[in-house]
Amino acid sequence: MEFSIKSGSPEKQRSACVVIGVFETRKLSLPGEILNKATDNYLSDLLRRGDMEGKAGTTLLLHKVPGTLCERVLLVGLGKERDFREKEYLDAVATAVRSLNETGAFDGILYLSELAVKKRGVPWRIRQAALVALSTLYRFDRFKSKKDPVRRPLRKLTLIVESRADLAAAEAALAQGQAIAAGMSLARDLGNLPGNVCTPGYLAEQAMGLVKGGGLKAEVLERKDMEKLGMGSLLSVARGSRQPPKFIVLRHDGGKPGQKPIVLIGKGITFDSGGISLKPGAEMDEMKYDMSGAASVLGALQASAQMKLPLNVIGLVPAAENMPGGDASRPGDIVTSMSGQTIEILNTDAEGRLILCDALSYAERFDPECVIDVATLTGACVIALGHVATGLFANNDSLARELAGAGEDAWDRAWQMPLWDDYQEQLKSPFADMANIGGRPAGSVTAACFLSRFAKKYDWAHLDVAGTAWKSGKEKGSTGRPVPLLTHFLLSRADLLME
Ligand code: BES
Ligand code: MN
Ligand code: ZN
Numbered sequence: 001m002e003f004s005i006k007s008g009s010p011e012k013q014r015s016a017c018v019v020i021g022v023f024e025t026r027k028l029s030l031p032g033e034i035l036n037k038a039t040d041n042y043l044s045d046l047l048r049r050g051d052m053e054g055k056a057g058t059t060l061l062l063h064k065v066p067g068t069l070c071e072r073v074l075l076v077g078l079g080k081e082r083d084f085r086e087k088e089y090l091d092a093v094a095t096a097v098r099s100l101n102e103t104g105a106f107d108g109i110l111y112l113s114e115l116a117v118k119k120r121g122v123p124w125r126i127r128q129a130a131l132v133a134l135s136t137l138y139r140f141d142r143f144k145s146k147k148d149p150v151r152r153p154l155r156k157l158t159l160i161v162e163s164r165a166d167l168a169a170a171e172a173a174l175a176q177g178q179a180i181a182a183g184m185s186l187a188r189d190l191g192n193l194p195g196n197v198c199t200p201g202y203l204a205e206q207a208m209g210l211v212k213g214g215g216l217k218a219e220v221l222e223r224k225d226m227e228k229l230g231m232g233s234l235l236s237v238a239r240g241s242r243q244p245p246k247f248i249v250l251r252h253d254g255g256k257p258g259q260k261p262i263v264l265i266g267k268g269i270t271f272d273s274g275g276i277s278l279k280p281g282a283e284m285d286e287m288k289y290d291m292s293g294a295a296s297v298l299g300a301l302q303a304s305a306q307m308k309l310p311l312n313v314i315g316l317v318p319a320a321e322n323m324p325g326g327d328a329s330r331p332g333d334i335v336t337s338m339s340g341q342t343i344e345i346l347n348t349d350a351e352g353r354l355i356l357c358d359a360l361s362y363a364e365r366f367d368p369e370c371v372i373d374v375a376t377l378t379g380a381c382v383i384a385l386g387h388v389a390t391g392l393f394a395n396n397d398s399l400a401r402e403l404a405g406a407g408e409d410a411w412d413r414a415w416q417m418p419l420w421d422d423y424q425e426q427l428k429s430p431f432a433d434m435a436n437i438g439g440r441p442a443g444s445v446t447a448a449c450f451l452s453r454f455a456k457k458y459d460w461a462h463l464d465v466a467g468t469a470w471k472s473g474k475e476k477g478s479t480g481r482p483v484p485l486l487t488h489f490l491l492s493r494a495d496l497l498m499e
Helices: 030-038 042-048 086-103 122-137 164-192 200-213 223-229 232-238 284-306 352-366 379-385 397-410 421-427 443-452 483-493
Strands: 002-006 018-024 059-063 072-080 107-110 156-160 217-221 246-253 262-266 268-272 312-322 334-336 342-344 370-375 390-394 414-416 460-464
Touching: 002 122, 002 164, 018 030, 018 086, 030 042, 059 086, 072 086, 086 107, 086 122, 122 156, 122 164, 164 284, 164 483, 200 217, 200 246, 200 268, 200 284, 200 312, 217 223, 223 232, 223 352, 232 312, 232 334, 232 352, 246 284, 262 284, 262 352, 262 483, 268 284, 268 352, 284 312, 284 370, 284 483, 312 352, 352 370, 352 443, 370 483, 379 390, 379 443, 390 397, 390 443, 397 414, 397 460, 397 483, 421 443, 443 460
Parallel strands: 002 156, 018 072, 018 107, 107 156, 262 312, 262 370, 268 312, 370 460, 390 414
Antiparallel strands: 059 072, 217 246, 246 312, 334 342, 390 460
16 A cells, blocks of 8 residues: 655645544544534534544544535544543544545545544554554465455545644654565564464575565575474474474575674474373364464564664574374483483473574574564463563663663563563472473463573563464454564664664
């Protein structure tokens, strides 16, 4: 979809549809007031008659409103003015875009981006509006032989800023929103692809394909390379599958030479059957999303390249399939990780940490500024935080605060969990340096504790996205989280995040 930024009065817009916000109860937003005057109180009369209350989520489409130059006016309910914050703003934009896409208007002019949102300025409103608009229109119908046609899809969206002085900053923010949305859409596509298509080899090909877009370099390590590096833990996970494992290294060298890189690591289990500790059958199909961490890292790198961030960013993706083949790891097996530490595999379904630990060791060679791993790591994290917040763990509190802040800004929120030594006890093994599980209590914390043992040499954070990377039920599908959080973090490190 095409975007543009403009300022100007609503009654003067020649367009298929002008979108105006209405607060509860029946209070026009400022641009609405202006339009109302130009239309000789057409809008206020209509509200007074009770045609619309302004409740959040509601819309009213008007045709050929006298005194305007546009074909339609779409009124969008905003809820109570006092309660109008980030979430309400984003929901209103999503509602507007959804109905624009259904009304048959080819283009729309969004006056919602002019609304005041507490603590958020023009760039934030524009960046997030573009992001929400694009993710609202996202579809995944690659495997439908009959595509669900949208009659006359929305082709162009104009975002309005109040003052001409804001145009330049708004343009820059728009470009950021578009890059982040493209990264999210890549992550969602990869997540939604089934396990028989999106294999470790497929992920590696996609990473190589990203190089064509410019600003990225890719390298793929094969099984024999991983053997040479001593990645015994990662390799043990791939043993039960016919699919060979891959280790993807994707780089965006946008910073000064010698500037320490930010390393992002994504869990790339393309299907998690549980292995010999086989998962129960119900909803096992959702384990195709177990590479969502990897997908978000690829998405964040694509966005970094597209935004030409003046940073060195490295994406690492250990990719494997967890299957119960004849050569699969058995419970009780002991493996040696790249770090030299030995691991007793008590449950083959705790495989994410087994591939991530070797990637964390591999990251040391880059002398990183910091390392952030992203993984659909534990069901326990879903129990703790549900589908709202991503679990955030870190060995450095200021890095944790920074990431939590990026999540707030991006409206892709994460909540910090403890990583206290007291929990390390649970990982004791009588036979090896550690076990790969720590029992039922605090399952997401002990998983993070396990990873922390491989991340001692640098500042490190871990994002458990088991509850946030995809949706179940009738809206089943990948969400693209935490691409917004990661990209906001990077933008802020590059000093390019405009409030
Ligand atoms: N990929 C799963 C985590 C998961 C489960 C994500 C449900 C989303 C929904 C991970 O590999 C796993 O199986 N974890 C186990 C760990 C346990 C064996 C210690 C879990 O959470 O049950
Ligand atoms: Mn598992
Ligand atoms: Zn898994």
